[in-house]
Amino acid sequence: MLDVFIDAGPATPVTPLSAGALSAWIETASPGHAAWAKAQGFKAKAGETLALPNAGPNAGPNAEGAIERILFGLGDESDPFVYGSLAGKLQPGDYVFDPTPEDASVALLGFALGTYAFNRYKSGSKDDAPKVRMVVPTGVDCQDVSRIVRGIFLGRDLINTPAADMGPAELEAAAEKLHHRFDARLSVITGDDLLRDNYPMVHAVGRASDRAPRLIDLTWGRNDAPKITLVGKGVCFDTGGLNLKPGNFMALMKKDMGGAAAALGLAQMIMERGLDVRLRVLIGAVENSVAGNAFRPSDILQSRKGLTVEIGNTDAEGRLVLGDALAEADTETPELLIDFATLTGAARVALGPELPPFFTKDDALAAELEDAATTAHDPVWRLPLWAPYDSWLDSKIADVNHISDGPFAGCITAALFLNRFVTETTSYVHFDIYGWNAKPRPGRPVGGDIQAVRALYHLLTKRYG
Secondary structure, three states, X not given: OOOOEEOOOOOEEEEEEEHHHHHHHHHXXXXXXXXXXHHOOOOOOOOOEXXXXXXXXXXXXXXXXXXXXXXXXXXXXXXXXXXXXXXXXXXXXXXXXXXXXXXXXXXHHHHHHOOOOOOOOOOOXXXXXXXXXXXXXXXXXXXXXXXXXXXXXXXXHHXXXXXXXXXXXXXXXXXXXXXXXXXXXXXXXXXXXXXXXXXXXXXXXXXXXXXXXXXXXXXXXXXXOOEEEEEEEEEEEEOOOOOOOOHHHHOXXXXXXXXXXXXXXXXHHHHHHOOOOEEEEEEEEEEEOOOOOOOOOOOEEEOOOOOEEEOOOOOOOHHHHHHHHHHHHHOOXXXXXXXXXXXXXXXXXXXXXXXXXXXXXXXXXXXXXXXXXXXXXXXXXXXOOOHHHHHHHOOOOOOEEOOOOOOOXXXXXXXXXXHOOOOOOOOEEEEEOOOEEOXXXXXXXXXXXXXXHHHHHHHHHHHHO
């Protein structure tokens, strides 16, 4: 259980109130508390808090003494994670919901997500500082909430870490921690051994960096259990290569390994839950750098699948790394193959940073995923693998170009490119995620984040839990 949760004990009550329920509360509250709330102008706006003093015979707007209760505004209740703002507004101490929110699990999850802070580089920050802690409501599976939060925090930490401290070797180290913790199996192919073992596109993208590229391969679970494979884009920093990014576009490129972070975060949740699956995680970990041996526009790359790939732009490197990893994943024909990648700006133009698109040919899987996303309050949106656009990837001198020569439908053509490397697996889904919160929202501070993971965890626990 997370250290921000407690089972029981003395705690200050927190009363959640929607704006529409405020009038009814005032009618039933003590005269002192009702007068205090009116005097303070409390409107139950989303995230608004008000401390109520002890309601003795002289209580009122000027009453002094200990806090008896906290009012917490839910606004119009449109954001299920509004509880994420609580931790930042309460004094350190123990609290309990009174009454218990209707969806107590989501309230507890939101509260816990709001306790996240990335303090690795902050001098003077202490893990043992007094915390805001919440009593776990009766009937809530706190262990499951905790494992979801831990997986999300792992992903956030990986993305938020600057590239100087989160290169391919450090990403491997993160996988190694899971390997030791869960008695998983880990193999890593590094540097020129990628050519020997036929991962030529992973090697090509990462060879210009002095930090060797690698293919990270983690497996866990019974060999004869249903096979679930996660593939993550692990571009630890993306300069754009010889098609160099402008400085303002390069500023956030430490997050370009967000797909790998999502895969590792979800893998941790699965292993902690002990789902009866044979899990495999494949990550191409590289740094797309500039040097004399960098791959070039118009180069022809070999691929693990056997396809030759013409390079249209070296800043579209992620799909190359994914292509080799997906080709390997496809050889096992897993029951479910999922990839995560911070892949295209086109996806952000289409749906914005908070709604990641997914692509699949499996209609039943798409419907299952949409239901899981609704239940988990983890929004995703299906976009089409529009077959007529596949010809936009035609090359005159190779089997395929990895980008089209026009500005349209970039996230669709990227997904179509990836689908060329998955020919045997029936249930394959590609997520084009952003991996970053550009503005603060309750439970989702500015910085790295992993998207679609809670929806997938819900789907997998429903199937295999």
